[in-house]
Amino acid sequence: MSVSNFRKAKEKAFLIAVGITTLIAILPLFHIIATVLMNGLPPIVAKGPVFITGTLSEGGIGPAIVGTFMLTFLSSLIGLPIAFLVGVYAYEYPKSAIGRLTKALLQIMLEFPTILVGVFVMDIIAIPMGTYSAFAGAFALAIILMPYVAVYTHEAMRQIPFTYREASFGLGLTKFKAVFRVLVPVSKRGIMTGVLIGMAKVAGETAPLLFTTGGLYQSYPHSISQPVGAIPLLIYTLVQSPSASDHAMAWGASLVLLLIFLAVFIPIRRSLKEVKL
Amino acid sequence: MNEYAIETKNLKISYGDNEVIKGVDLKVLKNVVFALMGPSGCGKSTMLRAFNRLLELNKDAVVEGEVLLFGENIYSPDIDPIEVRRDVGMVFQYPNPFPHLTIYDNVAIGLKLNKLAKNKRELDERVRWALEKAALWDEVKDRMGDYPSDLSGGQKQRLVVARALAMKPKVLLMDEPTANIDPVGTKKIEELLFELKEDYTIILVTHSPAQAARVSDCVGFLYLGELIEVGSTKDIFEKPKNELTEQYVTGELV
Ligand SMILES: Nc1ncnc2c1ncn2[C@@H]1O[C@H](COP(=O)(O)OP(=O)(O)OP(=O)(O)O)[C@@H](O)[C@H]1O
Ligand SMILES: [Mg+2]
Numbered sequence: 001m002s003v004s005n006f007r008k009a010k011e012k013a014f015l016i017a018v019g020i021t022t023l024i025a026i027l028p029l030f031h032i033i034a035t036v037l038m039n040g041l042p043p044i045v046a047k048g049p050v051f052i053t054g055t056l057s058e059g060g061i062g063p064a065i066v067g068t069f070m071l072t073f074l075s076s077l078i079g080l081p082i083a084f085l086v087g088v089y090a091y092e093y094p095k096s097a098i099g100r101l102t103k104a105l106l107q108i109m110l111e112f113p114t115i116l117v118g119v120f121v122m123d124i125i126a127i128p129m130g131t132y133s134a135f136a137g138a139f140a141l142a143i144i145l146m147p148y149v150a151v152y153t154h155e156a157m158r159q160i161p162f163t164y165r166e167a168s169f170g171l172g173l174t175k176f177k178a179v180f181r182v183l184v185p186v187s188k189r190g191i192m193t194g195v196l197i198g199m200a201k202v203a204g205e206t207a208p209l210l211f212t213t214g215g216l217y218q219s220y221p222h223s224i225s226q227p228v229g230a231i232p233l234l235i236y237t238l239v240q241s242p243s244a245s246d247h248a249m250a251w252g253a254s255l256v257l258l259l260i261f262l263a264v265f266i267p268i269r270r271s272l273k274e275v276k277l
Numbered sequence: 278m279n280e281y282a283i284e285t286k287n288l289k290i291s292y293g294d295n296e297v298i299k300g301v302d303l304k305v306l307k308n309v310v311f312a313l314m315g316p317s318g319c320g321k322s323t324m325l326r327a328f329n330r331l332l333e334l335n336k337d338a339v340v341e342g343e344v345l346l347f348g349e350n351i352y353s354p355d356i357d358p359i360e361v362r363r364d365v366g367m368v369f370q371y372p373n374p375f376p377h378l379t380i381y382d383n384v385a386i387g388l389k390l391n392k393l394a395k396n397k398r399e400l401d402e403r404v405r406w407a408l409e410k411a412a413l414w415d416e417v418k419d420r421m422g423d424y425p426s427d428l429s430g431g432q433k434q435r436l437v438v439a440r441a442l443a444m445k446p447k448v449l450l451m452d453e454p455t456a457n458i459d460p461v462g463t464k465k466i467e468e469l470l471f472e473l474k475e476d477y478t479i480i481l482v483t484h485s486p487a488q489a490a491r492v493s494d495c496v497g498f499l500y501l502g503e504l505i506e507v508g509s510t511k512d513i514f515e516k517p518k519n520e521l522t523e524q525y526v527t528g529e530l531v
Contacts, residue, residue: 095336162334163373167437170331171387171444172363181390185377 033258040255043248051252056217061253063220067134067229068260070221071213072203074138075145080195083146087153087194092179102150109147117143118208125212132214134221134228140208145198152194156187193268200264204257206232231257279348282307282448282478283328288342290323290332298324299502300342305495310470310479312493312510314486316530320502321482322370325450328480329365330358347447363391366441370453372433374425374440381421383436384408387444403443411439412469431462438469449473452482467492486526490514498522500530 044051047059054060086102093099121140126132160183168182169175184191214227215237221228231253238250283305290298297320305311313321326332327340330351343350351361374383384404387393394400404421408414413435417428425433434454441449455463470479470492483489489496489510496513498505498521506513506522517523524530 161373163369163371164375165334166331166367166369167373167375167440169334170329170362170367171391171440172359172361173387173390174359177390182375182386186375188377 036251036254036258039248039251040253040258043252044255047252052256055219059249061217061231061234061249061256063217064229064231064234064253065256066220067213067216067233068203068231068257070134070224070228071138071141071209071230072199074134074224075141075202076195076199078138079142079145079198080149083149083198084153084191086146087150087191088157088179088184090150091154091157092175103154106147106150106154109143110151113207114144114205115207115210118211121208122211129225131225132212132227134213134224134226137209137213137228137230138224140212141202141205144205144208145202148198148201149194152197153191156190156194157183159190160187196264196268200261200268203264204232204261206230206236209233210236231260279345280307281305281345282347283311283480284343284345284348285327286343286345288324288327288340288344290320290327290341291339292323292335292337297502298327301499301502301504303497303504303507305478305480307478308474308476309494310474310481310492312489312496313480313482313499314484314489314496314525315499316525317484319499321484321499322452324499325367325452325480325482328448328450329362329367331362331367333358363444364446365448365450366444366446368434368437368441368449368451368454370456372430372437372457374428374433374436376424376426378424379422380417380425380428380436383425384439384443387440391444393444404439407439407443408436410442410473411435412465412472413439429462430458431465434458434462434466435469438466442473446477448478448480450480450482453484454481455488456484486514486528490526498525500525 047054050058050060052060052065053062055063086106090099090102090106094103117140121136121143125136125139129136164186165178165183168178173182209230210233213230213233215233216227216229217234235250235253235257238246238253241247281304283303285301285303288298288301288303289296301324313325315321323332323338327344328346328351332338332340340352342352344352346361346364350356351358374380375386378386381404382389384407385394385400388400388403394403405414405418408417413432416432417423417436425436428436438449438454455466458466467488470481473479474494481489481493493510495508496510497507498513498519500521506517506519508518513522514526517526521530
């Protein structure tokens with residue numbers, strides 16, 4: 001065997017090895033999706049549209065779906081503007097005390113156990129208010145959302161080629177206008193990616209809701225100062241029940257959660273590909 | 278009114294401890310194309326960015342000495358760098374129209390954000406005027422709402438010339454504007470310089486002696502951060518006084 005044939009064989013073996021390893025790595029993901037599909041589809045099909053629109057006693061998870069959207073929306077309302085400003089500020093003033101502090105703080109917050117956020121918010125909001133509420137849950141989720149959005153915003157700002165920065169300042173713009181009217185729009189796709197990832201993250205959270213939102217599954221939520229349900233929280237509750245029909249419901253709810261997640265995640269993938277400047 | 282558009286007095290620039298411009302005294306007449314030439318790394322881009330205080334975006338850069346713009350020191354404490362940058366437009370080595378803005382908005386953005394147009398009609402007129410000055414109007418007049426990504430490199434570069442001209446600057450700095458575009462685009466930009474110098478003073482950075490010879494009225498030769506020789510283009514290329522200059526213009530020094 002010639003040297004070059006040997007090298008080709010080695011390359012081929014290497015490629016096959018990489019292929020197999022990749023397969024092993026992504027197999028669990030497919031397994032999860034397949035399991036959720038197989039177990040989740042039958043209860044949804046059996047119940048029909050009521051599964052999506054009905055209350056729990058009607059055999060549906062409607063209030064939980066609405067609750068998840070409500071919590072995600074409220075937490076975004078609280079968290080996104082602050083996180084966005086923090087991300088921009090930390091990038092634009094990296095040496096300032098606040099800039100350095102936020103960067104360190106963001107790292108910690110990213111890794112912070114989310115259940116502790118729940119305990120903290122229970123202590124400062126739920127207990128003083130005397131009730132679980134959508135607001136308390138959204139506040140906890142906002143704390144979890146913010147570091148993701150801030151870190152992605154920071155990264156998006158960092159990836160703007162320096163020449164665009166020079167071009168905008170070169171037009172005699174103030175720093176505020178150059179940053180917020182030109183550079184932020186240049187990197188809007190990167191920032192949007194962070195926003196979507198943050199929202200997808202909080203839409204699937206359970207732990208921070210345990211002691212903050214309570215739960216509401218027999219009727220639709222109508223106030224942010226009242227308890228509210230959420231799909232992950234409902235799954236958690238249903239799985240603990242001994243009844244098989246509750247378990248089936250939990251699988252159905254899991255499939256709905258997965259679909260919501262994919263509906264957010266696929267656009268993210270698309271927008272990520274487009275982050276070309 | 279001062280006869281010089283730009284004048285530097287003992288200009289020194291360093292990045293940290295690294296001094297890259299080592300005491301330059303330069304005078305640039307009004308309404309000329311002044312070519313600043315020299316080999317790669319000699320400090321051309323750095324010096325150019327001192328003329329509109331854009332160097333301040335780089336926190337490590339320290340400027341000493343004076344830069345006079347029509348007789349006024351732009352580094353004196355009472356001068357606002359933002360005002361300076363409105364008077365001194367810039368075109369960069371890499372064609373950099375803003376990718377998220379339409380062709381129209383790329384030209385209009387400086388006017389819009391600085392609130393320099395009274396109404397939409399005035400803005401439209403100024404955009405058109407700038408694109409005509411940049412010899413791009415005929416090519417883009419039917420696609421003002423398109424994004425610049427489909428333009429050729431040469432068109433993009435003329436678009437950013439228009440973006441700079443729309444601000445009605447007095448001086449136009451160009452940092453190797455043809456380094457990244459094709460020969461046809463290069464020719465168009467070079468032709469443009471002849472038109473523009475009637476109204477503006479142009480400082481053109483180039484590493485190509487041939488380009489300097491083609492387009493400029495006066496030349497400065499910068500070498501390792503020192504201004505070796507300045508003069509009319511004719512003199513510099515036909516009878517350079519300094520040996521380094523001679524070596525550079527004949528292509529022996531790279
Ligand atoms: N941002 C920076 N930080 C530190 N040093 C820098 C920076 N920019 C440039 N320099 C240094 O300053 C010197 C001059 O660089 P400059 O870019 O001004 O040269 P130039 O003549 O424009 O070169 P070129 O023809 O390659 O564009 C070089 O030695 C370079 O390494
Ligand atoms: Mg340069």
